[in-house]
Amino acid sequence: MTVIETLPTLAEAARSGAPFFGGGTIWMRAVNAGEAPPRLVRTADPALRDIQGAGDAVRIGAGVTMAQILARGDLSFLHAPARAIGGPQVRNQATVGGNLFAPHPYGDFAVALIALGARAVLAGQGGARPVEEVVRDRARPPLVAALEVPRPRDARAFGWLKVSRVKPKGVSVLSIAVLAPREGGRLRGVRVAFGAMGPHPMRAAGAERALEGGALDAAAIARAAAQAAEGLDPPTDAIASAWYRRAVAGVHLRRLLEGMA
Numbered sequence: 350m351t352v353i354e355t356l357p358t359l360a361e362a363a364r365s366g367a368p369f370f371g372g373g374t375i376w377m378r379a380v381n382a383g384e385a386p387p388r389l390v391r392t393a394d395p396a397l398r399d400i401q402g403a404g405d406a407v408r409i410g411a412g413v414t415m416a417q418i419l420a421r422g423d424l425s426f427l428h429a430p431a432r433a434i435g436g437p438q439v440r441n442q443a444t445v446g447g448n449l450f451a452p453h454p455y456g457d458f459a460v461a462l463i464a465l466g467a468r469a470v471l472a473g474q475g476g477a478r479p480v481e482e483v484v485r486d487r488a489r490p491p492l493v494a495a496l497e498v499p500r501p502r503d504a505r506a507f508g509w510l511k512v513s514r515v516k517p518k519g520v521s522v523l524s525i526a527v528l529a530p531r532e533g534g535r536l537r538g539v540r541v542a543f544g545a546m547g548p549h550p551m552r553a554a555g556a557e558r559a560l561e562g563g564a565l566d567a568a569a570i571a572r573a574a575a576q577a578a579e580g581l582d583p584p585t586d587a588i589a590s591a592w593y594r595r596a597v598a599g600v601h602l603r604r605l606l607e608g609m610a
């Protein structure tokens with residue numbers, strides 16, 4: 350049997366050392382099957398549900414749900430990835446923090462955060478770490494208090510795409526997010542991230558290299574598409590084989606980039 354204990358503050362939850370229960374959309378299956386650890390902790394700390402910041406960056410509490418994101422007009426750059434998480438009931442519970450550690454093929458929202466260059470603020474520790482590093486700590490996830498998310502300079506600078514077989518609620522064959530800021534017609538600070546192309550969401554170094562410093566033209570897009578799967582290690586599951594994911598990653602990256610050109 351699993352006890353889900355509510356602690357008053359995030360700091361106490363961090364000190365407890367017990368696995369954290371966010372919205373529970375992943376945990377509840379294990380709890381009901383009797384496969385969860387004996388103790389999970391959650392917290393009523395309001396800081397976890399806070400959204401702050403109207404300037405270049407926004408701080409989003411790790412307990413903010415996908416439905417909360419969708420209710421905020423000022424977070425419209427995050428609406429496409431938030432809307433892609435399950436159906437309405439799941440989005441009412443699914444949190445931003447939980448998405449960082451959701452197992453394959455989940456993690457679609459984390460893909461967007463990685464491409465945007467978001468940092469995770471860890472509870473009980475100073476500073477923040479890049480999300481692409483934090484999502485690797487699967488065995489023992491650190492308790493994330495909030496995400497610091499830079500806003501894209503303009504709508505054209507950020508693109509996001511999810512490929513699934515079942516519409517509108519299917520899980521990912523893969524998901525892709527691209528940050529492509531332009532300075533004088535050249536791309537500077539390109540970030541490309543993939544979901545379902547490895548054990549956790551990750552950056553695509555080959556595609557980033559192909560795009561950085563040049564114009565977003567047909568030749569650069571073709572080079573990025575050709576190198577899309579470089580260094581990625583997609584799994585085979587009931588949705589798609591590793592071979593298929595590799596074969597289509599570049600096709601979908603090309604389509605996304607063409608829409609941003």
Ligand SMILES: Cc1cc2nc3c(=O)[nH]c(=O)nc-3n(C[C@H](O)[C@H](O)[C@H](O)COP(=O)(O)OP(=O)(O)OC[C@H]3O[C@@H](n4cnc5c(N)ncnc54)[C@H](O)[C@@H]3O)c2cc1C
Nearest residue numbers: 371372373374375376435443444446447448451456457493
């Ligand atoms: C029917 C269904 C459809 C779904 N569809 C999608 C989908 O399309 N795309 C997708 O990406 N996901 C999908 N999911 C998975 C899931 O709903 C989301 O990934 C969700 O964001 C997970 O958040 P949660 O708060 O519910 O996680 P929980 O179940 O609470 O926790 C999941 C993991 O994250 C850890 N965790 C939670 N919060 C924190 C925190 N603040 N700090 C550190 N660790 C934390 C937990 O300890 C646990 O390891 C789906 C789930 C269901 C049931």
